[in-house]
Amino acid sequence: MQPINGNGVAKVLDSENPEFKKGDLVWGMTGWEEYSLITAPYLFKVPHADVPLSYYTGILGMPGMTAYAGFYEVCSPKQGECVFISAASGAVGQLVGQFAKLLGCYVVGSAGSKDKVDLLKNRLGFDEAFNYKEEPDLNAALIRCFPEGIDIYFENVGGKMLDAVLINMKVGGRIAVCGMISQYNLDEPEGVHNLTRLISKRVRMEGFLVSDYNHLYPKFLEMIIPYIKGGKIVYVEDTAEGLESAPAALVGLFSGRNLGKQVVAVASE
């Protein structure tokens, strides 16, 4: 049986590939298992071991690069712009918000619990945040947070939230479509009704995949490592202990049970 793949951090026990030797720490596509035989590696050496190794599943791995590429490359952000992020306390969203704050933007996030909203406002430095599950009218929530409209929407959820955002975009706004997690487990995706706003507001909406931006990883590290070491950016993880907790942790993502990046600790150093 094929193991389930996922982004992980591991230590090389043996390798016939000259690029990897015993004892190397690596990150990339590993299996949901304690020991993996990796034959077609999407695998990188851990470049800095003086940070928590779990960061290579998050801020220093695929989610970090996703936030970096999505925000800086797709959103074309400018200082002072109004930025909205859905699923804002998640693996990617929490970083986009902090990048936007560092650039001098006004930043609002939505999330699905009081704890997440507290996290956004009190630990991650968002200007505003709201619990979408407690807002009877998403449009009203956005008008309250963005009386003059939204320049940039970092889209992680899709569906009703996107529809509400569309009627609150400013002229020349940009929507980076990173994910639409609210739609993935539906039999049929919800309809989005307000796309005519793309015309009147001249909005650009663009989907992206992080794999198109792998070449930027060194540039990303150059920026992010000093931010981490200087405490300018924090990263919140929700760690489930033991491989046996992985299935429940995965399922929990779809109901938003995790607070921050969901990590499964298979083993410790």
Next chain:
Amino acid sequence: MQPINGNGVAKVLDSENPEFKKGDLVWGMTGWEEYSLITAPYLFKVPHADVPLSYYTGILGMPGMTAYAGFYEVCSPKQGECVFISAASGAVGQLVGQFAKLLGCYVVGSAGSKDKVDLLKNRLGFDEAFNYKEEPDLNAALIRCFPEGIDIYFENVGGKMLDAVLINMKVGGRIAVCGMISQYNLDEPEGVHNLTRLISKRVRMEGFLVSDYNHLYPKFLEMIIPYIKGGKIVYVEDTAEGLESAPAALVGLFSGRNLGKQVVAVASE
């Protein structure tokens, strides 16, 4: 009572504005009436009078500039790309298709009658065309015309057509959103369900308004006038005679009764 405004061509009878003198031919925002008092002019002098004057409501006016800006500025087209245009025989669509053919693209249009499909294939040089009203499955029609997918979609209609296009876009495709005429007269716009394809295919979808591109008009004329005079581009108009025919002509647009750009001839030279 305020007259209804619309894009028209007119002759100046008198003017207190030094930029216009008696006898000048002008185009721009005029009234649905035989004589207009224009106080806040969105009005330009006719730069070339050796073409049909009605062209300044179409190929040399707002629709022409819309096709030009939408195709060259928003779609980022390249030779050899696969281009799909909805409402392809309309005021804008017929030009986008001809621009794309001149660039060496493969071009397909959809329209709502056999006459329109004939026009696209036999007079306007489209590679393929289909009548969307006779296609039980729009997705199947697009797969038939674009076995390898669509690079560029010039969007004029919205709704179900957009949904079908989304599942046929190629990686890196672009959608220029010019209009969504199928949606304007609905109580609630239809839902669009396939937006997650923007992510997997890294598609850029961008709305635009021609008024943002007015500064390109001289450059546009430089390109289009030789094409018209050299017969490289044709422009199909559907002329209703007399101001009294204007209301029916307008209503007819929403059921697609017109063949080509709908013009109302209020008077002749």
